[in-house]
Amino acid sequence: MGKFINPFTDYGFKKIFGQEISKDLLIDFLNDLLKGERVITDLTFLNNEQLPKYNEGRGLIYDIYCCTDTGEKIIVEMQNKSQLHFKERALYYLSNAIVQQAEKGNEWRFGIKAVYGVFFMNFLFDSSVKLRTDVILADRDTGELFTDRMRQIFIALPLFQKEEEECENDFERWIYTLKNMETLKRMPFKARKAVFEKLEEIADVASLSKEERERYENSVNVYRTNLCVMDAAKEEGRQEGREEGREEGRQEGLEEGLEKGRQEVRLANARSMKAEGADYAFISKITGLSEDEIAAL
DSSP states (O other), rough: SSSOOOSHHHHHHHHHHHGGGHHHHHHHHHHHHHHTTOOOEEEOOOOOEOSSSSSSSOEEOOOOEEEEESSSSSEEEEEOOOOOTHHHHHHHHHHHHHHHOSSSSSSSOOOOOOOEEEEEEEESSSSOOOOOOEEEEEEETTTOOOEEEEEEEEEEEOOOOOOOGOOOOOOOOHHHHHHHHGSSSSOOOTOTTTTHHHHHHHHHHGGGGGGHHHHHHHHHHHHHHHHHHHHHHHHHHHHHHHHHHHHHHHHHHHHHHHHHHHHHHHHHHHHHHHHTTTTTHHHHHHHOOHHHHHHOO
């Protein structure tokens, strides 16, 4: 195990960015991300589990959900695995955060605060994606901003290839550190930016308590299992497609393999949450498994 925690794990990501004690790390990263646009001086963590407004509705659980000192909502997500309709999912997340601002009564006049979505992606959702893709609502012909109430920023981590000495600004320094953290022997950029000293303290595996260490190791196991399962599913799909010898067979084999992989991921996540003592109804909501399936694990 490395000196620093793996930020791509659920536990590691929330340890770095999703707790009150490390709030200044998230503020610093967001300010580097939005440099030249705005400055965040404080933020408040909100309940990341968003219940539906009606019984048949679909609830949401964000990785990190917070509100700035001036009222903007920010959703921060780490996505390790490619998934179908990821762009649509990201849009749904932001749309839900907008809808949740509605107030009861006749006096509300659609006073909506801006919603930002920041999506770290450990994959490429298509061949045209850039390291950083900023999505805004703008006029198609003029490019003029139509409204600033919705903003999405996708960060494709696999495309960042710079070495430590090649980083040109604080945003790149953050991305370099996060991408390489698990293999680093020392925390870089401390002399340039004091916040990296705080990051070193938060991310040091040796500083974790016994309980935190167990939770982290469990999170690492889930992360690695998910990657292996998806890799195996893709290869199985390719092999079945090759045996069929037709494009149709290849696609069907790939989809079948991916579905098997997704089911294995759901089971692995359910086992992990069950070991953490999570309620069966909560596990069922997250994984889509029935409570009977969860009880049998």
